[in-house]
Amino acid sequence: MSERRDIELIAELVPHGSRVLDLGCGNGELLALLGRERGCSGYGIEIADANVLACHERGVNVIQLNLEEGLALFEDKSFDVVLQLDTLQHLRNTEKMLRETARVGRIGIVSFPNFAHWPNRLHVAFGRMPVTRVLPYEWYDTPNIRVGTYADFEILARKDGLTILDAFGIQAGRIVRTLPNLLASVAVFKFEAA
Amino acid sequence: MSSSVGVVQPQSIHFAAPLPLASGAVLVDYTLAYETYGTLNAARSNAVLVCHALNASHHVAGTYADQPRSVGWWDNLVGPGKPLDTDRFFVIGVNNPGSCFGSTGPTSPNPDPRAGGRAYGSDFPVVTVEDWVDAQARLVDALGIERLAAVIGGSLGGMQALAWSLRFPDRLRLCVAVATAPKLSAQNIAFNEVARRAIVSDPDFHGGHYGEHGIVPKRGLTVARMIGHITYLSDDSMEAKFGRDLQRAALGYSTQEVEFQIEAYLRHQGDKFSEYFDANTYLLITRALDYFDPAREHGGDLTATFAKASCRFQLVSFSTDWRFAPPRSREIVKALVDNRRDVSYAEIDAPHGHDAFLLDDPRYHGVMRACFANLAREVA
Numbered sequence: 001m002s003e004r005r006d007i008e009l010i011a012e013l014v015p016h017g018s019r020v021l022d023l024g025c026g027n028g029e030l031l032a033l034l035g036r037e038r039g040c041s042g043y044g045i046e047i048a049d050a051n052v053l054a055c056h057e058r059g060v061n062v063i064q065l066n067l068e069e070g071l072a073l074f075e076d077k078s079f080d081v082v083l084q085l086d087t088l089q090h091l092r093n094t095e096k097m098l099r100e101t102a103r104v105g106r107i108g109i110v111s112f113p114n115f116a117h118w119p120n121r122l123h124v125a126f127g128r129m130p131v132t133r134v135l136p137y138e139w140y141d142t143p144n145i146r147v148g149t150y151a152d153f154e155i156l157a158r159k160d161g162l163t164i165l166d167a168f169g170i171q172a173g174r175i176v177r178t179l180p181n182l183l184a185s186v187a188v189f190k191f192e193a194a
Numbered sequence: 195m196s197s198s199v200g201v202v203q204p205q206s207i208h209f210a211a212p213l214p215l216a217s218g219a220v221l222v223d224y225t226l227a228y229e230t231y232g233t234l235n236a237a238r239s240n241a242v243l244v245c246h247a248l249n250a251s252h253h254v255a256g257t258y259a260d261q262p263r264s265v266g267w268w269d270n271l272v273g274p275g276k277p278l279d280t281d282r283f284f285v286i287g288v289n290n291p292g293s294c295f296g297s298t299g300p301t302s303p304n305p306d307p308r309a310g311g312r313a314y315g316s317d318f319p320v321v322t323v324e325d326w327v328d329a330q331a332r333l334v335d336a337l338g339i340e341r342l343a344a345v346i347g348g349s350l351g352g353m354q355a356l357a358w359s360l361r362f363p364d365r366l367r368l369c370v371a372v373a374t375a376p377k378l379s380a381q382n383i384a385f386n387e388v389a390r391r392a393i394v395s396d397p398d399f400h401g402g403h404y405g406e407h408g409i410v411p412k413r414g415l416t417v418a419r420m421i422g423h424i425t426y427l428s429d430d431s432m433e434a435k436f437g438r439d440l441q442r443a444a445l446g447y448s449t450q451e452v453e454f455q456i457e458a459y460l461r462h463q464g465d466k467f468s469e470y471f472d473a474n475t476y477l478l479i480t481r482a483l484d485y486f487d488p489a490r491e492h493g494g495d496l497t498a499t500f501a502k503a504s505c506r507f508q509l510v511s512f513s514t515d516w517r518f519a520p521p522r523s524r525e526i527v528k529a530l531v532d533n534r535r536d537v538s539y540a541e542i543d544a545p546h547g548h549d550a551f552l553l554d555d556p557r558y559h560g561v562m563r564a565c566f567a568n569l570a571r572e573v574a
Binding site for chain 2: 019061
């Protein structure tokens with residue numbers, strides 16, 4: 001789950017009045033915030049029952065779907081913004097999902113844990129997988145089945161023909177624009193299909 | 195704490211104005227049986243209409259005096275403190291025309307002078323989901339309600355809720371459609387047809403005028419119910435409940451006797467059903483199911499169909515429901531998303547098949563509770 005401050009920083013990337021689709025919307029906190037403070041509307045997609053219930057309780061539109069099955073429900077460019085926060089790393093079909101995000105939305109925004117953040121590098125240098133605040137799991141029980149870095153995403157985006165509109169890291173609730181691949185635990189990218 | 199609405203009293207209302215039907219026929223005049231629970235607020239904004247499915251009625255919640263077993267069919271959902279909370283909502287249950295629980299139907303006298311005062315029998319006109327919704331709207335008018343807070347139904351009842359959103363878009367805030375479909379599949383129609391053939395080919399059917407012969411086609415109705423019942427349960431739930439368990443300790447090597455417990459169960463369900471349900475009603479209601487296809491007049495385009503809907507939607511499906519499986523609900527969700535309508539959709543991983551919509555799975559009821567709690571705040 002994204003930290004509250006991270007969510008606020010990412011919400012600022014979403015233009016006012018946008019039609020948004022939030023993939024892996026969790027308990028609907030971001031959607032509620034976008035609706036309340038930025039006049040946005042749209043839907044969240046969630047698979048976990050507890051989160052689907054939380055979204056209902058919050059009164060945000062939620063559609064219970066497995067993202068691994070793709071976004072066949074949604075037409076091309078039917079949303080201004082498609083968000084995928086802290087979700088990409090849980091999906092088997094990461095690249096397909098990224099392409100689907102770019103297909104359905106005019107703008108895509110993703111965030112994910114940056115495995116190249118220096119403490120993680122240190123862990124690996126000492127021969128152990130990182131266990132940190134952002135990555136609190138052991139290697140054998142982590143739901144993060146796709147481990148990538150800030151720099152890795154830039155390469156994937158280029159490969160898939162995505163134009164990066166903005167990118168930064170987040171560390172302890174602050175935006176990191178200097179050496180984000182080293183200094184930030186969370187990577188954020190805003191992009192569009194070229 | 196949740197409790198029951200307690201002892202309830204069915205009511206009925208007569209409509210003298212003819213009801214034009216989709217077929218071109220007219221229901222000259224008709225009576226609707228209904229029940230209400232809770233209190234209509236001063237603004238008349240808290241009314242929720244509950245639509246019934248194939249074999250249910252206006253008796254949604256509570257019990258009848260001196261009949262402790264007469265619990266309403268959606269009593270686990272509707273009541274004080276329950277997900278559809280009668281402390282906050284005025285809930286209306288209505289029996290559809292063509293049914294056999296008090297509203298005008300095949301067992302009612304046919305007003306046509308040529309019928310000589312006999313019951314309609316199979317001369318009762320074919321009614322559609324849209325016809326029912328029109329009839330329900332007149333009841334809502336008569337109760338002095340301009341706009342319903344919600345219309346809710348499961349299965350065929352869900353189709354009525356959807357039809358409300360298309361026929362009277364301004365007369366509801368929320369459409370709750372559970373375990374339903376935008377139209378039947380060929381397989382769905384096939385099951386209905388087998389059930390109808392079972393009834394019609396019973397020698398006691400007498401062309402639908404069995405009433406005049408003082409008899410009912412019980413065998414046909416029993417088989418129809420047995421077939422229907424199979425489609426309401428999941429393979430897994432049937433396996434868990436009955437497996438291959440035998441009635442007796444050893445095989446009887448009989449082709450006629452009941453050997454397996456599943457056979458005994460289905461026969462029991464069928465027999466029970468044939469005691470209280472009208473055969474012509476079964477034919478009419480399965481036909482209404484077959485005909486339901488609101489996209490038909492839009493060339494099959496469900497997105498174009500829902501362009502005229504304006505209310506909010508809540509859809510629910512159940513993972514093991516193979517009668518109206520989750521992809522059928524997703525078709526509706528897609529049409530609504532295409533039209534930028536407000537919709538939430540929960541896909542409940544429940545083992546009970548289609549019947550799950552009548553049960554009280556905590557995830558399902560949690561979603562319903564949250565959905566109606568939000569609605570209650572809106573209409574308060």
